[in-house]
Amino acid sequence: MQAIQTVETVTTLSALLPRAEFRSALAIVSKVADKRPRIPILSHVSLRWDDAGMSASTTDLDLYVTARIPGAASDRAFNAVLPAHALKDMETRAPATDHVSMDIRGHDAPAILDFEGLRASMPGLDPSDLPSYEFGKAGARVEISAADLRDALQRVMFAVSKEEVRYYLNGVYMQPARRERGAGGPVGLRFTATDGHRLSNMFVGCDPGAVRWNLRRQGGAVAQGVIIPLKAAAFALSLLKAKTAPETVSMRLNARFIEIKIGLVDIVSKTIDGTFPDYARVVPVSNPHRMVIGTEPLARAIEAVSCISSERGRAVKMSLSRDSLRLTVNNPEMGATEMDVACAYDGPPMSIGFNAKYVLDILGSLASETVAIDLADHMSPALITDPATPGAKCVLMPLRI
Amino acid sequence: MQAIQTVETVTTLSALLPRAEFRSALAIVSKVADKRPRIPILSHVSLRWDDAGMSASTTDLDLYVTARIPGAASDRAFNAVLPAHALKDMETRAPATDHVSMDIRGHDAPAILDFEGLRASMPGLDPSDLPSYEFGKAGARVEISAADLRDALQRVMFAVSKEEVRYYLNGVYMQPARRERGAGGPVGLRFTATDGHRLSNMFVGCDPGAVRWNLRRQGGAVAQGVIIPLKAAAFALSLLKAKTAPETVSMRLNARFIEIKIGLVDIVSKTIDGTFPDYARVVPVSNPHRMVIGTEPLARAIEAVSCISSERGRAVKMSLSRDSLRLTVNNPEMGATEMDVACAYDGPPMSIGFNAKYVLDILGSLASETVAIDLADHMSPALITDPATPGAKCVLMPLRI
Numbered sequence: 001m002q003a004i005q006t007v008e009t010v011t012t013l014s015a016l017l018p019r020a021e022f023r024s025a026l027a028i029v030s031k032v033a034d035k036r037p038r039i040p041i042l043s044h045v046s047l048r049w050d051d052a053g054m055s056a057s058t059t060d061l062d063l064y065v066t067a068r069i070p071g072a073a074s075d076r077a078f079n080a081v082l083p084a085h086a087l088k089d090m091e092t093r094a095p096a097t098d099h100v101s102m103d104i105r106g107h108d109a110p111a112i113l114d115f116e117g118l119r120a121s122m123p124g125l126d127p128s129d130l131p132s133y134e135f136g137k138a139g140a141r142v143e144i145s146a147a148d149l150r151d152a153l154q155r156v157m158f159a160v161s162k163e164e165v166r167y168y169l170n171g172v173y174m175q176p177a178r179r180e181r182g183a184g185g186p187v188g189l190r191f192t193a194t195d196g197h198r199l200s201n202m203f204v205g206c207d208p209g210a211v212r213w214n215l216r217r218q219g220g221a222v223a224q225g226v227i228i229p230l231k232a233a234a235f236a237l238s239l240l241k242a243k244t245a246p247e248t249v250s251m252r253l254n255a256r257f258i259e260i261k262i263g264l265v266d267i268v269s270k271t272i273d274g275t276f277p278d279y280a281r282v283v284p285v286s287n288p289h290r291m292v293i294g295t296e297p298l299a300r301a302i303e304a305v306s307c308i309s310s311e312r313g314r315a316v317k318m319s320l321s322r323d324s325l326r327l328t329v330n331n332p333e334m335g336a337t338e339m340d341v342a343c344a345y346d347g348p349p350m351s352i353g354f355n356a357k358y359v360l361d362i363l364g365s366l367a368s369e370t371v372a373i374d375l376a377d378h379m380s381p382a383l384i385t386d387p388a389t390p391g392a393k394c395v396l397m398p399l400r401i
Numbered sequence: 402m403q404a405i406q407t408v409e410t411v412t413t414l415s416a417l418l419p420r421a422e423f424r425s426a427l428a429i430v431s432k433v434a435d436k437r438p439r440i441p442i443l444s445h446v447s448l449r450w451d452d453a454g455m456s457a458s459t460t461d462l463d464l465y466v467t468a469r470i471p472g473a474a475s476d477r478a479f480n481a482v483l484p485a486h487a488l489k490d491m492e493t494r495a496p497a498t499d500h501v502s503m504d505i506r507g508h509d510a511p512a513i514l515d516f517e518g519l520r521a522s523m524p525g526l527d528p529s530d531l532p533s534y535e536f537g538k539a540g541a542r543v544e545i546s547a548a549d550l551r552d553a554l555q556r557v558m559f560a561v562s563k564e565e566v567r568y569y570l571n572g573v574y575m576q577p578a579r580r581e582r583g584a585g586g587p588v589g590l591r592f593t594a595t596d597g598h599r600l601s602n603m604f605v606g607c608d609p610g611a612v613r614w615n616l617r618r619q620g621g622a623v624a625q626g627v628i629i630p631l632k633a634a635a636f637a638l639s640l641l642k643a644k645t646a647p648e649t650v651s652m653r654l655n656a657r658f659i660e661i662k663i664g665l666v667d668i669v670s671k672t673i674d675g676t677f678p679d680y681a682r683v684v685p686v687s688n689p690h691r692m693v694i695g696t697e698p699l700a701r702a703i704e705a706v707s708c709i710s711s712e713r714g715r716a717v718k719m720s721l722s723r724d725s726l727r728l729t730v731n732n733p734e735m736g737a738t739e740m741d742v743a744c745a746y747d748g749p750p751m752s753i754g755f756n757a758k759y760v761l762d763i764l765g766s767l768a769s770e771t772v773a774i775d776l777a778d779h780m781s782p783a784l785i786t787d788p789a790t791p792g793a794k795c796v797l798m799p800l801r802i
Contacts, residue, residue: 335511
């Protein structure tokens with residue numbers, strides 16, 4: 001009964017939040033807030049009113065995410081640390097209203113929320129326990145088109161390694177670059193990911209003045225690029241894909257942290273402290289035999305012949321002859337499948353095996369109707385490109401079949 | 402390479418299956434076929450052509466399901482036992498065609514399938530290893546409206562107990578009945594399920610000639626009804642909810658088995674060998690205080706106030722006063738919520754606690770806009786009915802609050 005009495009003793013309400021903006025902010029921060037954390041505060045959201053206005057922020061100790069809530073009003077500064085998922089649940093299920101009222105009277109008294117119908121009293125945690133980070137001095141500032149960053153992350157992220165042993169492959173490598181090595185041409189950023197079996201790489205141009213790069217690691221060595229952890233890259237991509245994505249994204253980084261500002265949301269992530277391999281050595285430069293094939297028909301046919309694989313990772317054999325590709329899958333337990341797909345190919349007959357899932361991942365990252373697969377022989381890596389995106393390349397190692 | 406040669410040596414195709422009917426049959430049987438069974442044949446489907454035409458059947462040793470495939474043609478009888486999920490996957494991913502060709506040459510040679518583009522060779526198992534059952538003599542035959550059976554299962558299934566200790570509550574009890582105890586009136590079937598905390602019960606009338614009941618257990622005792630296992634009931638319900646559901650369902654049963662024929666599908670299930678409790682004793686007959694309330698507003702309000710429960714099963718307190726219901730949830734860790742809902746009530750002020758999830762389950766099973774909750778006091782079971790379905794009753798035990 002006490003808690004209910006608390007609900008009813010509300011007399012002043014210090015903050016008024018627009019409902020739709022509050023919902024958006026909760027949706028974003030609750031992706032990061034842990035559902036069952038070992039440290040309770042990691043399941044909480046900090047709702048804060050200060051000189052910059054109202055914001056919601058949370059962290060899982062890898063990512064620090066802050067979503068601003070425009071249009072809120074408060075009669076004084078506060079920082080209420082409330083359970084993120086319960087708050088999101090409450091917002092989702094409460095009757096429709098334009099605003100939410102909040103009364104915050106310090107972290108030792110429960111926060112009072114009023115959705116005009118649903119009233120709640122919710123105990124919070126002490127804001128001084130919130131984990132924080134020290135960003136340090138920015139060694140680079142970048143302005144980049146949001147659509148370009150989205151495309152680049154989309155093109156390379158599937159190839160990020162999930163193996164913890166080679167931890168320096170667990171992210172997207174981002175480095176300042178020109179479009180072609182050794183050439184002049186536009187300045188921009190090159191994004192690369194690889195797990196040793198496949199590699200995806202994409203160059204994105206930006207206004208030369210928008211990339212200033214001077215990253216110094218401990219000991220004074222200059223870092224050529226930074227490795228953005230998969231989790232941060234995936235989180236940024238989810239925001240970049242949203243309808244509310246802005247036109248331009250600004251980034252700030254040094255050898256330890258990267259900050260990405262996407263519209264109303266600021267993401268800060270540690271970068272991966274390691275050396276990304278010299279991937280350029282594995283990108284084939286002279287694969288003489290080109291097959292050009294429909295992206296969608298090839299993907300559908302690989303899906304179809306893979307139906308007898310217990311895992312999709314099994315080998316699909318590609319047998320190339322003039323203007324025809326035959327796909328074959330053999331599974332000793334489940335039988336065999338085959339299917340033909342029309343293509344343009346004028347090299348010698350060749351059979352080469354690939355991991356079916358890896359080919360599908362690459363095809364799924366493309367935006368074009370056709371794809372070019374350049375081959376040398378059945379032992380050498382294939383180079384996969386599409387005419388719609390000249391700055392992008394994928395490399396895929398063959399399987400022994 | 403051998404398997405592929407097998408694909409290519411096909412010269413005669415003995416069966417031609419219409420694609421859409423084949424797809425429907427596979428969708429049904431693959432719900433029963435195990436994905437990773439301890440006994441391999443339980444992940445397989447038997448595709449069979451005999452005097453009755455083409456059918457697909459499978460079992461998990463509890464349920465035996467057969468789906469007929471009308472419109473198929475074959476030049477001889479066969480029974481091919483093929484992996485159900487691989488076959489369904491293949492059908493889903495293969496190019497669109499009107500028909501599928503199959504060539505079956507005994508269980509020791511692979512079956513050959515041709516989707517006009519995707520060709521497959523699939524090894525099968527020996528049909529003589531298929532598990533079977535002996536139904537015995539039917540002690541009852543019932544014809545019932547499919548819509549009535551669907552409604553009855555929908556109304557009671559949520560209350561089936563999942564506890565294995567009281568195994569005789571793990572199903573839906575079905576018994577021949579009149580609408581009211583001791584009264585005359587139409588003959589039909591009564592469906593009941595309970596887990597000891599809640600009970601749901603529904604009477605469905607049928608043509609008196611359509612229910613003939615004479616079930617004898619071992620030892621000669623007459624069974625009053627049969628307990629249909631939850632799995633069989635849920636499977637039947639899924640078919641009854643489909644757009645293709647027929648108007649009438651016919652059942653055949655004895656004290657050990659029940660057979661339910663729904664359109665093209667035959668289900669056979671063991672019944673639960675136990676005695677269903679005399680539930681009628683817990684159905685309140687004189688709860689004098691009636692609350693009438695909107696089904697949807699009550700459900701939404703319970704959802705809203707339960708947002709602070711870590712599990713939805715926590716107690717919701719209902720405080721009744723004249724024409725108003727206040728819902729309250731208290732969670733020592735997460736705070737408190739409350740919300741008011743308009744209702745019609747003219748009894749004395751009363752506070753009573755219920756498991757929030759149980760109330761939501763009951764409200765979700767109703768088809769009507771309003772619901773009546775008849776109460777005696779805060780210790781006694783509530784009787785929940787709706788004006789749209791006079792044959793249905795729910796009983797819910799209160800929680801101490």
